[in-house]
Amino acid sequence: MAVSESQKKANQKWAKQNKEHRNYLSKRSSARSFIRNHATGSDLNELEELITERRNRLMTNLEKEIKQIIEDVYAEELKEQSWEDVADMLDFWRDKDGYILMEGRGVKPIDGVDYVAYADNGVIWER
Structure with missing residues (x-):
């Protein structure tokens, strides 16, 4: 054509x-x-x-912070599973003191926290 x-x-x-x-x-x-x-x-x-x-x-500072939290919390799982399997279906929140909270997908922690990111298939996505 x-x-x-x-x-x-x-x-x-x-x-x-x-x-x-x-x-x-x-x-x-x-x-x-x-x-x-x-x-x-x-x-x-x-x-x-x-x-x-x-x-x-x-990576942003928030992504680095979240990656470190995942590695710390799931150190044993990461010995046997891939990063993509471990860092999946997770939500991240920041509390009033600046600490990052991690929950499974769909679980909202206490009031007064801000939703800041989520992880799917090993990729951290900032909100």
Whole structure:
């Protein structure tokens, strides 16, 4: 299917106005293609380490605090289960003294606390 001249101009205008986003999309596409089609087992191991390092650098202070709480509370479980299995279906609240409370999904602690985050399948999501 041929692209009309007006569509070509619109595409060029968008690309010119969105260079940074276009470059991001191109790099993301290249990374995905490399992983799917060319990466060796060794490459994948290295990429997993790099992803973990990057994810840790991007974590907010709240996420770091919650991750530490999960690791402390579930230290024994983490010896036998994956992080994704342990850090799942959890809700996090902050009390008036600034402490983080952790509950199973759907269990609300006492009044006067603020819902701040939840964990699903090993990912911590701030509210």
